[in-house]
Amino acid sequence: xxxxxxxxxxLVIPEFTGPEKKNGPLPPKPxxxxxxxxxxxxxxxxxxxxxxTPIEWVVNGLINAGGLSMLVGPYKGxxxxxxxxLCACVATGHPFLGREVLQGRVGYAGLEERFDDxxxxxxxxxxxxxxxxQNLAMVSAGDEWVPGKLEDRFDVIEQSIDRxxxxxxxxxxxxxxxxxxxxxxxxxxxxxxxxxxxxAERTGCAIMADxxxxxxxxxxxxxxxxxxxxxxxxxVFYLPFDKEHGVRAFFSDQRxxxxxxxxxxxxxxxxxxxxxxxxxxxRLKAAMAQQQVLDHILEFCAEKRRxxxxxxxxxxxxxxxxxxxxxxxxxxxxxxxxxxxxxxxPNTYLSVSVPATGNVIRxxxxxxxx
Numbered sequence: 001x002x003x004x005x006x007x008x009x010x011l012v013i014p015e016f017t018g019p020e021k022k023n024g025p026l027p028p029k030p031x032x033x034x035x036x037x038x039x040x041x042x043x044x045x046x047x048x049x050x051x052x053t054p055i056e057w058v059v060n061g062l063i064n065a066g067g068l069s070m071l072v073g074p075y076k077g078x079x080x081x082x083x084x085x086l087c088a089c090v091a092t093g094h095p096f097l098g099r100e101v102l103q104g105r106v107g108y109a110g111l112e113e114r115f116d117d118x119x120x121x122x123x124x125x126x127x128x129x130x131x132x133x134q135n136l137a138m139v140s141a142g143d144e145w146v147p148g149k150l151e152d153r154f155d156v157i158e159q160s161i162d163r164x165x166x167x168x169x170x171x172x173x174x175x176x177x178x179x180x181x182x183x184x185x186x187x188x189x190x191x192x193x194x195x196x197x198x199x200a201e202r203t204g205c206a207i208m209a210d211x212x213x214x215x216x217x218x219x220x221x222x223x224x225x226x227x228x229x230x231x232x233x234x235x236v237f238y239l240p241f242d243k244e245h246g247v248r249a250f251f252s253d254q255r256x257x258x259x260x261x262x263x264x265x266x267x268x269x270x271x272x273x274x275x276x277x278x279x280x281x282x283r284l285k286a287a288m289a290q291q292q293v294l295d296h297i298l299e300f301c302a303e304k305r306r307x308x309x310x311x312x313x314x315x316x317x318x319x320x321x322x323x324x325x326x327x328x329x330x331x332x333x334x335x336x337x338x339x340x341x342x343x344x345x346p347n348t349y350l351s352v353s354v355p356a357t358g359n360v361i362r363x364x365x366x367x368x369x370x
Contacts, residue, residue: 055256055257056102056204057102057257058090058101058102058104058167058168058206059086059089059090059096059097059099059100059101059102060099060100060101061099061257061258062096062097062099062235062237062252062254062257063168063206063208063235064206064234064235064256064257065102065167065204065205065206066200066201066203066204066205066206067197067200067201067206067207067234067235067256068193068196068197068200068207068208068209068232068233068234069206069207069208069209069233069234069235069236069237070174070208070209070210070211070229070230070233070235070236070237071083071208071209071210071211071237071239072210072211072212072213072222072223072224072229072236072237072238072239073210073212073213073238073239073240073241073248074212074213074222074240074241075212075213077213077239077240077241077248078239078241078248078266078268079210079239080110080113080210081121081268082239082266083108083170083172083208083210084108084118084121084122084125084170085125086168086170086208087106087108087137087168087170088122088125088126088137089101090102090103090104090106090136090167090168091103091104091105091106091126091133091134091136091137092126092129092133092136093133095331097250097264097266098327098328098331098332099331102167103136104136104165104166104167104168105136105137105138105164105165105166105167105168106136106137106138106166106167106168106169106170107137107138107139107140107160107161107164107166107168107169107170107171108122108137108138108139108140108170108171109140109141109169109170109171109172110140110141110142110172111142111143111146111171111172111173111176111177112143112173112176113141113142114141114142115139115141115142117141118139118141119139122137122139138164138166143176143177146176146177150178150179150192150195151195153177153178154195154196154198154199157169157171157196157199157207158199158202158203161199161203161205162203166203166205167205167206168205168206168207168208169205169206169207169208170208170209170210171207171208171209172208172209172210172211173209173210173211173212174193174196174209174210174211174229175211175212175225177196177209178192178193178196180192180225183224183225183226184225184226185226186226186227186228187228189225189226189228189229189232190226190228190231190232193228193229193232193233194232196209197232197233197234211223211224211229212224213240222238222240223236230253233255234254234255234256234257235252235253235254235255235256235257236252236253236254237250237251237252238250238251238252238253239266247265247266247267247320248265248266248267249263249264249265249266249320250263250264250265250266251263251264261341262308262323262341262347263320263323264323264324264327265320265321265323265324290321290324290325290328293315293317293321293322293324293325294325294328294329294334296315297311297315297322297325297326297329297335297349297351298329298334298335298351299351300314300315301335301349301350301351302351304350305338305348305349305350306348306349306350307346307347307348307349308322308323308326308346308347308349309346311326311349326349329349330349333352334351334352335349335350335351335352336349336350336351336352337349338350
């Protein structure tokens with residue numbers, strides 16, 4: 001039976017049940033849209049007010065704590081020898097290449113070296129040092145300890161640094177540690193090498209790895225594989241062999257510190273000792289000769305600033321010998337250097353100290369001017 005009709009003239013409004021009663025509960029209100037991701041800029045006013053973070057140097061101006069460095073050179077070109085000398089310098093507090101070091105515990109892990117070979121060199125380097133200095137150096141040879149997975153290798157390295165409180169870790173060659181699928185693949189190299197750099201950053205330890213030159217490049221273009229090796233590292237040091245002068249040339253590209261553009265000459269004696277690490281008896285004559293070159297430079301630069309080319313021309317000696325003496329004089333505070341070392345702003349030198357000697361040599365001005 002149908003509902004009765006309403007009386008004439010009466011408006012009847014049906015009861016409103018709403019969608020909740022007809023169709024069940026209402027859907028929840030949507031959450032407000034999140035703020036879009038943006039670059040975390042810092043305002044310049046705030047940025048300028050922030051204190052600058054000081055750099056802690058393991059080797060002054062060359063190797064910073066918490067950084068990743070790479071030494072690149074030809075196969076059997078003396079890279080490992082120089083790195084063992086570096087370890088000995090940091091452990092004993094001896095200057096490295098004329099630069100002050102922050103003495104501390106070091107670890108040397110030669111992945112493709114034999115223990116007996118390492119120790120023949122280290123015995124020479126640590127002869128005459130006390131036991132306290134010897135206790136600051138640790139040595140490992142071979143790669144039997146290297147785990148299969150890359151992330152496990154980085155974990156072992158980080159735990160070893162923390163356990164032994166290492167200030168410097170020398171490990172390599174880097175391709176033996178990381179084992180790249182393709183060293184020319186920029187993305188792969190950058191991703192994997194960055195993992196090693198993060199270990200250095202987390203621990204505050206300076207990590208130095210060695211790498212090889214390719215067969216065809218020269219100087220900075222001789223790096224084996226992708227440029228990503230250099231892009232990730234804080235410093236890349238090059239150690240080619242200078243056939244013209246019969247010495248190894250040392251220069252650098254540095255994100256942290258000032259790059260060494262003018263190569264330094266580095267030589268080893270038969271024991272594998274750098275010329276700055278002795279001198280053993282057979283090196284005394286070379287050291288005395290360098291001191292004489294430096295004395296001549298100090299005299300020539302006593303009254304006015306001189307450029308490198310002016311000094312080399314005036315002394316009439318092999319350029320590599322003059323440059324090595326210039327570097328030594330600058331590091332020892334005997335020469336004041338100015339300029340950026342570029343074409344329009346060359347490095348110039350002025351003597352801070354003139355050798356006290358009665359055997360003074362007067363040099364003519366370059367280009368024949370007296």
